[in-house]
Amino acid sequence: MIKMIKVRHNNVVPMMALGVQQLKKDFKPKTLPTNLDETHQFLDRFYMSRIGIRMLIGQHVALHDPNPPPDCVGYIHTKMSPVEVARHASEDARSICLREYGSAPQIDIYGDPSFTFPYVPSHLHLMVFELVKNSLRAVQERFMDSDRVAPPVRIIVADGIEDVTIKISDEGGGIPRSGLPKIFTYLYSTAKNPLNENLDFESSDAVTMAGYGYGLPISRLYARYFGGDLQIISMEGYGTDAYLHLSRLGDSQEPLP
Template identity: 70%
Template sequence: MDNEDELKFTDLIQRVKMRHNDVMPTMALGVQELKEDLGKKVGLNELPEIHQFLDRFYMSRIGIRMLIGQHVALHRPNPPPGFIGLICTRVSPVEVAQLAIDDARSACMRTYGGSPEVHVYGDPSFTFAYVPTHLHQMVFELVKNSLRAVEERFSNTEQDSPPIRVVVADGLEDVTIKISDEGGGIPRSGISKIWTYLYSTAKSPVSDDKQQLLEMPPVMAGYGYGLPISKLYAKYFGGDLQVISMEGYGTDAYLHLNRLGNVQEPLP
């Protein structure tokens, strides 16, 4: 296999990766239609085989796209400094979190016309090795959920919206990011539902125009995909995502990112 074959192979798998960019909204649409067909008679927790299949499917997809993306990125002629493929050896979680927060607040402004403040606590100079696109995706989803909860709780009141707090902690084993809000919390009976693919607290985006739906930005609000997919991204590199809620007050989300690099790929 010579250099020309290598370039052809790289171009081929890049086109394969791009061809499957719409898989998540397509699958989300299928799950929403399934949910509508089943109606309200079937409970969310009565279909564990669907959730198990989707967990396996999406974890495999994350792994495949990571491998393809890594191969393609290693063949870039001018890689960004500090990067080995998709992996940045000097990711600042505070800086990535701030970029994700800016994106989430922009989305909140577009939807509601306003956005609560978000305060970040942590050392911006602290860095570790991670995939910044994965980290951005997870923090964006968590902050977006908190912004929506706070905005919907306080938008029709005379009270000022309390700020959301994002804390970055540097541990020996994990880098942990905590997102805390005062958006009213989740009932204890609803905590298990937030990890399913058939549940969303946001209004469903399903419309009659299927093509328009597939062309929407992959924000996933209303699909019920944000939290379960974020948990898979965290688990892919040996981390985890936990949500602890205080009904009537707010929610804390803990995003644990493994920094030891001693975890095997958790493929099914």
């Protein structure tokens, strides 16, 4: 029953994003309230408690699995290799980019594949997938009509004492400085609005390349859930670096809203 509850709510994030997009569409561009802090705070609280509930349900169900995967305690993989998870996530993002554009930039991963630490692989997969997807789209759209070969997206995994940091660098042209404060809000996306492409949300693979504007804020919530963080540093005219910090001290409290 608990498992079914979790499955039933799988598509809550895209559904909520759709609702936010429709809300934005209903506002005339001139009357879009400038002070949307309340909406963003509500969505932050809503998504953060959703991450917590899904973590609890997932952990409970996984602990009752008669054949748990090796080195796993429920959802937590005690010997997770961030390089391996990053490789899988970036392959997934690249296949979506290929499907959308017909080609995709290369992805180079730097880091020790044998380095492991305890974390929830599905959380890390989601965060890296979102960040790499953004980078691929930026590079692809910048170099699509150019004669130059698209530069690769670089993923660097650094093993620190307090943090494991994953840096995702692209040369996709960057974000203008005026847009930087908006990138972690739920009403902002640099991509075209997917509402115009009648999507069927009942299908489980409703993954679009971009456009809902929830990839970055949700990824940052996942990072903060275990005491980490996500920072975006951009050079307009060159590219963007995303720094994903994952805490490895194991002493962070659940940041409940």
